[in-house]
Amino acid sequence: MNLPVPGLHARPTPPAPPAAAAVDLVKAYGRGEAAVRALDGVTLTIPAGRFTAIMGPSGSGKSTLMHCLAGLDSPSSGQVFLGGTDITRLGDAALTRVRRDRVGFVFQSFNLLPQLTAEQNIDLPARLANRRPDPGWRASLIDLLGLANRLGHRPSELSGGQQQRVAVARALLGRPEVVFADEPTGNLDTTSGHELLSLLRTSVHELGQSVVMVTHDAVAAAFADGVVLLRDGRLAGSVTDTRPEVILDALTSLSGVR
Amino acid sequence: MIALALRLLRLGGRRAWTSAGLVGAGVAVATTLLAISVGALHGLDERESRTGWRTPAEAATGTDPVALLRLRTDFAAGRPITQVDLVAPVAGATPPPGLPRMPAPGEVWVSPALAELMGTLPAGDLAARYPGPATGLVGDAGLQSPDELVAVIGRPAGDPVLLAKGGSDVVPVAAFDRTGDGVSTADLYRQLTIVAVALVVFPVAGLLGASARLSAARRSERLATLRLLGASTRQVTVVAVAEVTAVATVAAVVGVVLEAVLSPLVALIPLAGSGWFAADVRPGFLPCLAIVVGVALLATASAVGGLRQVVVGPRGVARRQRPQGARGLRLLGVAAALVVLLVVNSALPVVSVDAAGVVFVLVILAMVGAVALIGPLVVRVVGTRMAARARSVPGLLAGRRLLDDPKGAFRPLAGLTLAVFVAGFLAPMTAAVAGVSSVDATTLQVTAPPSEVAGLVQTTRARLAAIGLPATVSTVGDTVAVLPRDPAGLDRARTVLDGLAPGSVAQTEAEARHEDTVLTADLGRGALVVLVATFLVAATATGTAAAARVLDHRHTLRLLTLAGTPLAVLDRARRAETVRPLLVNGAIALVLGLFCASPFVAATAALRPSGLLTLGGVLVAGTALVLAATAASRPLLRSVTAPDQERSR
Numbered sequence: 029m030n031l032p033v034p035g036l037h038a039r040p041t042p043p044a045p046p047a048a049a050a051v052d053l054v055k056a057y058g059r060g061e062a063a064v065r066a067l068d069g070v071t072l073t074i075p076a077g078r079f080t081a082i083m084g085p086s087g088s089g090k091s092t093l094m095h096c097l098a099g100l101d102s103p104s105s106g107q108v109f110l111g112g113t114d115i116t117r118l119g120d121a122a123l124t125r126v127r128r129d130r131v132g133f134v135f136q137s138f139n140l141l142p143q144l145t146a147e148q149n150i151d152l153p154a155r156l157a158n159r160r161p162d163p164g165w166r167a168s169l170i171d172l173l174g175l176a177n178r179l180g181h182r183p184s185e186l187s188g189g190q191q192q193r194v195a196v197a198r199a200l201l202g203r204p205e206v207v208f209a210d211e212p213t214g215n216l217d218t219t220s221g222h223e224l225l226s227l228l229r230t231s232v233h234e235l236g237q238s239v240v241m242v243t244h245d246a247v248a249a250a251f252a253d254g255v256v257l258l259r260d261g262r263l264a265g266s267v268t269d270t271r272p273e274v275i276l277d278a279l280t281s282l283s284g285v286r
Numbered sequence: 287m288i289a290l291a292l293r294l295l296r297l298g299g300r301r302a303w304t305s306a307g308l309v310g311a312g313v314a315v316a317t318t319l320l321a322i323s324v325g326a327l328h329g330l331d332e333r334e335s336r337t338g339w340r341t342p343a344e345a346a347t348g349t350d351p352v353a354l355l356r357l358r359t360d361f362a363a364g365r366p367i368t369q370v371d372l373v374a375p376v377a378g379a380t381p382p383p384g385l386p387r388m389p390a391p392g393e394v395w396v397s398p399a400l401a402e403l404m405g406t407l408p409a410g411d412l413a414a415r416y417p418g419p420a421t422g423l424v425g426d427a428g429l430q431s432p433d434e435l436v437a438v439i440g441r442p443a444g445d446p447v448l449l450a451k452g453g454s455d456v457v458p459v460a461a462f463d464r465t466g467d468g469v470s471t472a473d474l475y476r477q478l479t480i481v482a483v484a485l486v487v488f489p490v491a492g493l494l495g496a497s498a499r500l501s502a503a504r505r506s507e508r509l510a511t512l513r514l515l516g517a518s519t520r521q522v523t524v525v526a527v528a529e530v531t532a533v534a535t536v537a538a539v540v541g542v543v544l545e546a547v548l549s550p551l552v553a554l555i556p557l558a559g560s561g562w563f564a565a566d567v568r569p570g571f572l573p574c575l576a577i578v579v580g581v582a583l584l585a586t587a588s589a590v591g592g593l594r595q596v597v598v599g600p601r602g603v604a605r606r607q608r609p610q611g612a613r614g615l616r617l618l619g620v621a622a623a624l625v626v627l628l629v630v631n632s633a634l635p636v637v638s639v640d641a642a643g644v645v646f647v648l649v650i651l652a653m654v655g656a657v658a659l660i661g662p663l664v665v666r667v668v669g670t671r672m673a674a675r676a677r678s679v680p681g682l683l684a685g686r687r688l689l690d691d692p693k694g695a696f697r698p699l700a701g702l703t704l705a706v707f708v709a710g711f712l713a714p715m716t717a718a719v720a721g722v723s724s725v726d727a728t729t730l731q732v733t734a735p736p737s738e739v740a741g742l743v744q745t746t747r748a749r750l751a752a753i754g755l756p757a758t759v760s761t762v763g764d765t766v767a768v769l770p771r772d773p774a775g776l777d778r779a780r781t782v783l784d785g786l787a788p789g790s791v792a793q794t795e796a797e798a799r800h801e802d803t804v805l806t807a808d809l810g811r812g813a814l815v816v817l818v819a820t821f822l823v824a825a826t827a828t829g830t831a832a833a834a835r836v837l838d839h840r841h842t843l844r845l846l847t848l849a850g851t852p853l854a855v856l857d858r859a860r861r862a863e864t865v866r867p868l869l870v871n872g873a874i875a876l877v878l879g880l881f882c883a884s885p886f887v888a889a890t891a892a893l894r895p896s897g898l899l900t901l902g903g904v905l906v907a908g909t910a911l912v913l914a915a916t917a918a919s920r921p922l923l924r925s926v927t928a929p930d931q932e933r934s935r
Contacts, residue, residue, distance in 0.1 A: 100514070100600050121518065127600065128516020139511045153515045198515075 045112050046073040047206045047238035048097050053106035055092050055261075066092040067103065068261035074206065079232040079239045081249040081270075083279060084258035091210065093258065094242045098131055098208045099123045111205050128157050132199030132207040134228075136214035138191045140183040146194045147179040153202055161201050173197050173227060189220025193227065200231055207231070209241040213248050225251040246275040257282055305504075305830060306529070309497040310537040312826035316490045317541025317581055319819050322552055323479045324573050325545060329566035330475055330558070333430045339382045339462040340370055341454075351458035352379035353388070358453030358789065360437075361797050362403060362412045362777050366559070367435040371789065373456065374443035382438065382462040384428020389440035393421040397429055397436040410753070411777035415784045417441075431560040445788075451733045452791030475558060477643030478809070482816050484647040485708050487584070488654050489820050492701045493827035494530055494585045495592030499697075500830050502526040502593055503837035513600040527589040534585030538578040545569075555811075559804040616659040623656035627882065653882050657707055657875050661700060662692040664874065665867045669695070672866065679851075680858035687839075688863050698835060698915065699868050701827035702908050705820045706872040709904040710879020712813040717897030727796035730768045730776065732783050734790065739764050742787060749782050768792075817900075821907060829915035832864075836919050840926040847927040856927070857920060864912050872908060876901070 055067040066089045074080050074097070084090045095101035096108055099115045108115050115126055132153075133139070140149045150170075154161045170176055173193045183191050192212060199207045209228065213221035229251050231237040241252060249255050255267040255275055259282050267278050345351040354373040359366050370382075372389060381388045389395055394416045396404065401420055404413045413419070416439060424436055441447055448456050502509060509522050517525075545552070546568055553562035569577070630649050669688025676682035688695045696703075734742050739761055746768060747759050755778055757770040770779045776794070783792040796803070836843065846856060 095601070124513070124516055124518050127514065133514055139514065141508060141511060152512075156512070156515060156517045156521060 045076070046109075047076040047078075047111070048074040048240070049109040050093070050097060051107040051109070053093070053096060053108065054104045055089070055096060055101065056104045065261050067096065067106075069106070070258070070261070070263055072256060072263060074238065074240055075254075076205075076238045077232065077236050078254060079229055079241070079252040081252035081255045082240065082242045082258060083244065083246075083249055083255055083275070084264070085279075085282065086244070087260075088258040088264075089261040090242045090244075090258050092261075094208055094210060094240065097240065098133070098206075099126050128153055129202065130205045132202060132204040134192065134195050134199050134207065134209040134212045136211040138183065138188075138195050138215070140191055140194060140198075142183050145180050145182055146175060146186065146190075149183070149194055150175075150179075150197045150201055153198065157202075159202075165203070166201060169197050169200055172230070187220070188216050189223060192216060192220075192224050196224070196227060196231075200235070200237065203237075205238065207237060207239045209239060211243055212241065213243070213245065221248065222251075246272050246279060249275050305497070305500060305833065306533050308826050308829065309493060309530070310533050310540070312493050312823045313490065313534045313537035313581065313585070314541040314544065315819060316486055316823055317538045317577060318544045318548070319486060319815070320483060320581075321542050321545035321569055321574065321577055322567070323483050324569040324577060325549070325552065325567035326557060327476055327479055328569050328573065329562050332563075332566045333558075335465040336383060336427060337430050338464040339428065340368065342457060342459045342462060342464050345458040345460035349460060350376075351460060352376045352462075353459050354448070354456050355459050356447060356454055356456045356789065358791050359793075359800075360415070360784075360791075361780065361793055361800075362435070363407060364797075365403075365435055366797070366800055367400060367437060370436070370438045371441050371445075371447050372438065373441045373445055373448060375440050380461060380463075382428055384425040385438060386422070386425075389421065389438055391440045391442040391445075392417050393440040394418055395422050395424050395438040396420045397424045397434055399433045400435040400437060403435060407777065410781055412781065414781050426563065431562055431566075433561050447789030450787060450789030450791075451735065453789065474805070475808075477646075478812065480643035481646050481650070482812055484650050485711070485816050486819055486823070488650075489701050489704050489708075489823040489827060491584060491588040491591075492704065493823055493830065494534060494588035496697065496701070496827045496831040496834060497533070498527055498530045498589030498592040500834040500837070501529045501589075503834045506837075510600060523590060523593055526593055527586055530589040531582055531586045535578065535582040538581035541581075542574045542577055546574075556804075557808055559801070614663070616663050619659040620656045623652040623659075626652040649882060653707060653878050654704060656878060657703055657871075658700060660874060661696040661703055661871055664871050665692040665696045665699075668867045668870055669863075672862070680855050680862055683846075683855070683859035684862035684866075687859065688867065694835060694838065695863060695867065696871075698828050698831035698864060699871060699912070701824035701831070702821075702868060702912060703871045703875045705817075705824035706904060706908055707875040707879040707882075708820045709817055709901065710876040711883045712817055712879075713897050713900040713904070714880065714883045715809055715813050717894045717900065725795045725799060727794050728769060728773050728776065729794055730770075730779055730783065730792045731794070731798075732766045732768075732787060732790050732792045733764055734766060734787055736764045738787075739766060742766050745786050746783060749786065750779065753778070753782070755779060755782075817904075821904075821911065825911040825915060828912060829918045832860075832915050833919040833922055836922050836926055843923065844927050853924060853927065856923065857916075860916050860923075861913065864916055865909060868908065868912055872905065 049072065051071050053067050053070040054065060056063050056065045058064055068089075070089075070093060082090045082093060092101065096103045097110075099108070099110070099118070103116060106116070110126060110130060113126070115123065118126065127133075140146075141152065144152065150166075151161060170179070173196060175190070175193055175197060178186060178190055178194075183194070186194065192215075196207075196212075207228075212228070213224055216224060225248055228239050228241070232239050232253070239252075241248070243249055250270050250272040252270055253268075255270060255278070257264045257266060257278060264282055265278065267275055340355075340357055342355060353375040356371040356373065358369050358371075360369050361367065375388045375390070377388055377390065379388050385395055401423060404420065407413070416437065424438060426432070428438075429436060505526070509526060512522050512525065513519075549568050550564045552567050553564040555561070627649055630645055630652075665688050669685050669692065671685075672681055673685030673689055676685050732742070743759055743761055743766055746766065750757050750759070750768075755770060755775045756772070757768055757775065757779060760767050760769075766783075768779050768783065770776055780792045783790065843856060847853070
């Protein structure tokens with residue numbers, strides 16, 4: 029599946045600016061004594077045109093970090109840049125436009141609308157934005173994701189892997205600056221999970237897409253180009269050699285008592 | 287966008303159908319009532335346009351009138367007969383509507399209903415009052431309603447009816463082209479109808495708002511996904527509102543069609559003393575369209591209003607901010623509402639009848655606002671007491687939940703509280719209607735010129751004796767009173783008097799008050815209809831809001847269940863948190879309602895047996911409805927708290 033796809037050309041990678049960045053990001057819940065800092069001063073950059081995994085034990089703040097990066101959650105302090113835009117300064121309407129035009133989402137629970145067919149689900153963000161998707165791009169995406177003969181089906185008539193591929197097509201159709209994936213293989217069996225991860229990697233390497241994935245699975249993270257490790261709301265290192273055993277080692281040392 | 291919204295909202299599951307059906311039924315019933323009200327207004331106009339010729343404008347001096355007209359109200363078998371005497375009618379002149387030609391002197395034209403009555407009653411009771419047998423029938427074009435009793439009689443010039451007392455003055459008529467006299471009772475009915483519509487509209491708006499909230503709560507994850515994909519707040523609102531608007535629009539069409547279908551039956555309901563031609567009570571196409579559009583707009587507006595407290599974010603549907611407590615500041619609003627009431631109350635006698643209805647709607651608006659403002663405050667107070675004194679788990683749970691979110695807890699109660707307000711407003715009226723003291727209905731009274739009173743008494747006694755009708759004949763001033771020993775002889779005695787003093791008005795006290803009696807009866811009937819409609823709509827709203835509240839709190843409820851709280855305890859807590867605040871709120875609303883009614887009837891009228899009966903019924907029905915509404919959402923509670931509960935879509 030991760031072969032070069034004829035007819036698809038890599039987008040020219042924007043040279044300098046990273047896809048996303050966080051500066052001294054803090055997210056606290058509660059107040060005073062009882063305050064919990066889910067993110068405690070995280071600074072990092074997500075390079076463009078790369079597949080980045082965010083890992084960490086439960087409660088490390090990896091989901092909160094992704095939500096803040098994607099503009100789904102507002103940090104208590106610090107800044108989040110998407111492309112060159114500081115999205116922490118944006119109001120609801122502007123954030124909505126950012127979600128619609130500049131990022132794509134793939135979630136563990138697929139988040140497809142059960143009333144719409146696969147095709148309608150794929151086109152939904154474009155329809156919400158009142159845009160006509162680029163037909164050539166759309167056709168090659170559908171072809172790449174192997175959805176051509178599933179377009180008329182409702183999500184309930186599709187397997188988990190197929191549903192998640194519909195979600196990926198939906199995320200990629202608008203050529204977003206970043207695709208955020210939150211445990212995308214969490215609800216899939218091993219085979220379709222690996223298939224999906226290969227597709228995500230293809231989208232990065234062949235199509236120049238930037239992808240950020242949150243996962244707790246070292247094998248899934250092994251599909252990425254680099255892994256960022258989180259612990260207790262703080263950055264706890266990164267891994268560039270993405271062999272599963274290396275990642276596992278790093279994770280294990282992370283969980284150990286300091 | 288709308289098409290997408292409707293596709294997303296395609297109903298699924300029996301629960302969705304049930305709730306849509308309930309809302310639809312509530313709106314359809316309300317729309318039918320609205321259409322009937324508008325139809326009644328239309329009918330009143332139509333009636334007026336067909337009967338205007340009987341109260342013509344006076345011909346200018348110097349022009350030749352086509353006839354002299356005199357109007358009087360006669361009675362037979364307890365029913366009023368409109369008698370139109372045309373003196374010296376000009377043959378060949380344009381006749382009044384419903385007549386083929388100008389009646390010649392001595393001719394008697396009667397309405398079909400009067401012809402029938404003349405056929406059933408003995409001649410001495412009715413037919414003998416007229417100069418001859420019926421010449422022909424008055425057509426529909428000249429009649430108020432199919433059951434109206436009308437006689438149009440041609441009289442020669444100089445006929446003694448010209449001089450008779452009672453009845454209207456003799457008017458020289460230029461032409462019978464008048465389509466309304468401008469001073470009819472229709473104006474009063476128009477104002478009353480506006481008030482009735484206002485009373486029904488608020489509970490309907492509450493229902494629509496509640497159903498929008500339920501619609502959003504049920505689809506919270508779907509709406510969140512849309513937000514995630516970049517749908518704006520406005521787009522999501524469109525989706526959430528679309529269902530309510532669609533259901534309400536369909537229901538409004540159903541309601542209007544239902545009114546048209548029912549119009550022959552509606553036409554049988556007497557208003558202002560008579561029934562209707564079925565076509566009169568059908569509002570016509572444009573008003574019907576206006577009703578449907580109006581209901582759709584109301585639905586959209588209330589639905590948007592219902593969603594105001596809800597924010598649909600990309601990560602789920604949440605209540606806006608933290609639910610705020612109900613602050614004492616609200617009392618200021620209530621005080622303002624009372625000031626409005628007092629000002630309007632003192633201004634009411636000055637305001638013309640035309641504006642009275644509209645002015646009164648302002649009062650209702652102020653009172654509705656007061657009820658809505660005070661409600662959460664009362665809930666908070668009740669919650670504090672319950673939580674402080676609770677001896678049982680359900681009591682404690684209920685008290686805490688009331689305190690946590692007084693506004694949310696009041697929402698299911700709002701509709702019924704308003705309904706109780708309406709009941710408080712209408713109960714004294716219905717009681718006043720039932721309480722109309724019995725007036726004399728057996729003694730005929732005739733006013734005669736003073737010089738003729740003695741003679742009239744003499745001849746009356748002689749004539750009554752001659753036909754064998756024993757009666758007491760007496761005089762009070764220039765009034766002659768005739769009391770037949772057998773009440774069944776009333777109409778025969780009247781016929782005798784009519785013959786002796788042609789054109790005079792002989793009627794009992796009860797008959798003289800006939801119009802008032804009709805008005806009070808209409809008021810009572812209308813009040814009852816409004817009351818029943820309000821309660822039905824309020825019950826639907828309560829059920830809907832209760833269901834939305836279960837969905838809003840599903841996480842808490844589920845945690846309580848997982849922690850081992852039995853469903854029965856949750857249920858008891860839910861009952862406690864609704865019934866007690868309702869009783870307190872209801873009592874306040876009742877007082878406000880009585881207060882509101884005070885410009886019309888003394889509030890003490892509600893203490894009459896029939897008033898107490900209405901109020902007691904309202905209280906029992908209200909409590910029962912709340913319990914039923916809470917019970918209706920029990921299956922939802924069970925499914926929300928079920929351990930294997932899948933994320934509800």
